Amino acid sequence: MPLVAHRVYLETVGCQMNVLDSEMVMALLRRDGYQRVETPERADTILFNTCSVRQHAEEKIYSALGKLREHKRAHPEKVIGVLGCMAQKDQQQIFARAPFVDLLVSPGQLQQTARLIELARQGGVRQTALSRGRDPHAPDSGPAGHETFDPLRDPDMRPHPFQAYLRIQIGCDKFCSYCVVPMTRGPEQYRRPEQLEDEARLLADQGCKELILLGQTVNSYRHTTGGRTTTLADLLYRLHEIEGIRRLKFVTNYPSDMTDSLLQAVRDLPKCSRYLHVPLQSGSNRILQRMRRGYRVEEYRQMMQRIAELLPDAAVSSDLIVGFCGETESDFAATAEMVRACRFKNSFIFKYSPRGGTAAAQWADDVPDAVKRERNHRLLALQTEISLEDNRRFRGRTVEVLVEGPSKQAAKRATDAEHLQLSGRTMCDRIVVFPGHRRLIGQLLPVTIDEATPHTLLGRLPDEPPDHHLVALAAHPTSPACQDDTPFPDPSPETRR
């Protein structure tokens, strides 16, 4: 029994928060003797860390669960668990659609996962650990608050061993009218700067060179103790001192909280990436107001102006929602106009998806899906054109790249060759693909750019000749090299595994 009793399959969808949560859960389970396996068939515990941000993300999980129905019937001793945002949002629905699920654990209760798996296995009884809901008028729906258990770190679970997420904020209090995150992740809380510094040192000791600070509105970070307040800018200064850390990034920013002092910190700290992800969501004031985003287009433009003045070499990226309740063609045109004016490095563009429990769920979802799809395509085409123009400005330049690993194409070929196509990022978060030796992974290197696609810069080490093959492929948009690496540098909130 022990041999099969400690094999876990863990699949993750959702944002960076979920990727980090999965790292923690895996660390917790490994401490209890679990091994990770790559297929549900080989596991005796099957876990999904889930996302509720759009319907599509939830359907992916229901479909994965549906595929396990027969498997569970044949192996009733296996424990199947749903972790993360869907568990918090939809416990009844999950049990109704997948009655064979044994375990539900919300994002604020993940520290209980190992114990609950054991209880489910021994007792054969369903286990649920959810956090309190956020309706101030409802009686307490449970004893538990939203907690974070970050100090457990597991380098093997990271996308790259020298890159790590560091959660500085949990939850969200902004309550944008369309968004489920304040309900699934709970009230906004900030972790103590001393604790963050300790964790950053631990990560640096584990070989981490790049830290990505995480928060739903990361630049709202404010920790006050003994009358002293630490802002994100202050925190960056502190983390900048840590030896071994070569780059610092932070996502996601909220437009109204983008202070000059934060921009100045990024300007003055050489390890800070010149990259700001600041979702605009819509370019129409009427829609922004309905979204309860708390800023107007004019303020966003002023913020872009301040970024241009203080950080002229910075890249800004955005999230945009198309087809929100009541969005007219002229509202959409205003969003396209903002994309043109702001020249984002890239944008994540989403079709509005009504979410139960949010304010917007009461309003008519009145933009037909075909119109949402068409607006999504038009906006993406515009963004792609801008991204290509901006990336082409890099041709002939030599940029500093942090080498992340084999490029997606090389990884797909699963080659163990010493020389292969590598992928990394510039200081302004642009993806660079170039041929090189495997040992360069994890290093910061100069790379000369020969060609550009909308999402990737193609280059070579400065002392190597141009790679004509890659450059030629870039000229043909359907060629595999052009689709190398994700179209968007950050994991799309529902596709990241």
Ligand code: SAH
């Ligand atoms: N905290 C981050 C984003 C969290 S969710 C922020 O405020 O920027 C990531 C993105 O998903 C959002 O920026 C938004 O563009 C999109 N999103 C959230 N809820 C959505 C919904 N109901 N339908 C479509 N897109 C949504």
Ligand code: SF4
């Ligand atoms: Fe959702 Fe708005 Fe909070 Fe972002 S700021 S997580 S979009 S409620």
Ligand code: F3S
């Ligand atoms: Fe949760 Fe992140 Fe999705 S906070 S709802 S996993 S985008």
